[in-house]
Amino acid sequence: MVNNKQMTSRVDNIVVVGQGAMGLLWYHHLSQDQILNSASVTVNIKNDVTLLASNQDLLSKNNLRTSSYQFTSYQQASPKSYLLTYSQIADIESADIILLCLKSFHIASKIESIAKYISPHCIVILAHNGIGTFEAVAKLLPSQQVILAMLTTHGSLRISPLTITHTGLGQSDIGLLSGExxxxxxxxxxSKLNSALPQVTFHQDIVKKQWLKLAINCVINPITALNNIDNGKVNDDNFTEQIKILLTEIIEVSQAENIDLAFTDLQAMVHKVALATESNCSSMRSDVLAGRSTEVDYINGYIHRLGKKNNVATPENTRLWQQVLNLKVSASS
Structure with a gap:
């Protein structure tokens, strides 16, 4: 017997939350893919990709209808202008997918503000750096809500509000955190995500992937932010011992959480990512330089909290967490 609910489940109505570099990157590719696909559709099915921005309540009705954004494709010299469709309450209510491309510290508050409009059948995807938002989000949604994590290595740079450049091709990994x-x-x-911005892979164990990315972020982000250096400099010999200490602490905490990580694998991954992005400015360094809040609470701070929970000492991760927080205070004072 065919399960009609499964066969008719749709992933066409999409709300992308966040007008930053990654939010606009996904909005652009999903909306353009929707336009391309609609050319071959003969039945009149309403497919929508809209953007839920933090500042849209301040826009006039005319601006909401006529807004546009500037997007520069990978390795292209000049930007092009595209129409921007902002999300309304009806879009959230009918959404098959809500993709949250926000800083980790904004995730829970945004979910709280729209939770009453989210259908229980909607797929909620959390795309942010670090770990530690899921528990708060899960408390705000029905227990059966499908919640996924997304990790991506695409490079996207926000030049100015509603102006971004796709700076580097990458891949995205998704997987279930809760629901079925x-x-x-x-x-x-x-398939929907992959046709918009490849390569996208579904993983049965996304938590292990999250930890691998967390370990890399725990090294590259604070070291580049505190020393004001590009990513590639992390491979300099003077950081070797510090990296060893950071990764050793992360592995000890991960073991207490029943996550199996290998030191040599993490060490090689840190080296590889730093080399592949050697001229890049890390997100944490960018935030510090711009005087913005960083996501360090969900990176080294997450290791610190889990260390306390499991009675595992994490002095180096704790030290970097506190130093980056002090950098933010200094930048804003």
């Missing part, structure tokens, strides 16, 4: 998706639904979701 059939194999067919996993395939539908992955």
């Amino acid at each position: 998706l059939s194999y067919l639904q996993q395939e539908q979701l992955t």
